[in-house]
């Protein structure tokens with residue numbers, strides 16, 4: 568099938584490349600000329616394991632191309648994968664969706680299927696259809712499909728080929744059959760529903776996962792008070808299939824471009840429909856306060872932070888990505904700087920991005936050793952493999968009296984006890 572994908576952010580690019588890999592002919596469209604030139608030469612603008620390899624392969628085989636030209640006359644199906652960023656009031660900004668719809672309408676010469684990949688509030692797919700049909704030549708009909716994505720950054724390619732389900736929300740059988748054909752080669756279970764339910768599944772899924780995280784973080788706070796170990800609690804809970812063992816890692820909360828944005832948007836959607844989503848509001852509140860825990864712990868451990876050298880290990884919102892959006896390192900670094908600390912940051916790949924997200928006072932170091940040398944406190948923000956596999960002797964040799972505050976529970980307590988480290992983690996007994 569010939570498919571055009573509008574928008575080459577993380578969703579659009581991964582979708583386009585994956586559809587090319589299963590044999591479709593994909594044209595990825597973006598208005599950014601420099602980015603299009605870069606992608607056309609096989610270079611990915613985002614760090615995503617396996618993506619560049621698949622890009623190169625499918626460009627060479629002629630299944631994948633990139634353009635800035637907004638023409639869709641040869642496309643059988645058009646995917647919209649533009650951003651829907653958060654507005655200051657928490658709602659989704661639909662201006663890029665609106666622009667894409669207008670561009671589609673202007674160049675349509677035949678009936679077309681339009682698939683929405685972007686995360687959009689309930690009812691948006693109906694609105695997109697109306698926008699396109701009103702602006703397109705009169706006889707043209709548009710079939711709209713909601714096909715939300717459930718990819719995790721850092722394992723987006725893996726998730727595309729190994730996901731738990733593909734959700735297809737449609738208004739008629741034609742959309743359903745074509746989307747089934749397009750997705751058949753992924754070999755994954757397909758769940759069919761109507762447009763609004765598909766839109767809702769995306770928000771409800773992200774909100775539920777965020778709820779699990781805030782729930783276990785609340786449990787971790789109680790564990791700290793009563794002397795239990797949250798890891799053991801989560802493992803014991805996860806043995807119950809009804810609960811499941813995923814997304815129960817206590818830490819400094821969720822970040823990234825999805826959970827914070829989508830939870831806020833769902834609270835707004837609920838409010839706009841006269842429902843006060845109290846539970847989700849609490850989830851967001853718990854997450855916001857969770858992020859500051861490491862700074863509070865640092866103050867408890869060393870007192871006034873002014874003039875103290877504090878190392879941040881890991882800066883991206885999670886491992887295997889250079890994405891800094893809504894990363895916990897941002898409010899943490901800002902608060903440390905506000906309190907007069909001397910902040911040094913390390914990340915294996917996110918430093919170039921981090922420079923524009925973190926306060927200018929933060930210094931960056933290329934190695935873990937340089938970051939830890941002479942530090943009073945080390946804060947672990949992101950559980951990168953290189954950070955999890957640090958030999959704990961490194962802390963004791965490079966820091967005068969090592970205080971490690973671990974926001975991601977990277978080390979086993981038994982291992983830590985073998986070293987002269989003051990170790991504070993989340994929801995687990997402190998080691999002095």
Ligand code: UGA
Nearest residue numbers: 716717718719720814815816818820821822823825884885
């Ligand atoms: C998330 C969802 O997992 C995807 O299914 C969804 O498609 C995507 O949002 C999206 O809407 O586009 P992503 O934001 O890439 O994916 O990252 P996750 O791996 O879900 O992690 C999100 C945050 O939760 C990270 O900051 C992570 O550190 C945190 N987290 C995750 C925890 O604190 N504890 C956990 O147990 C799991």
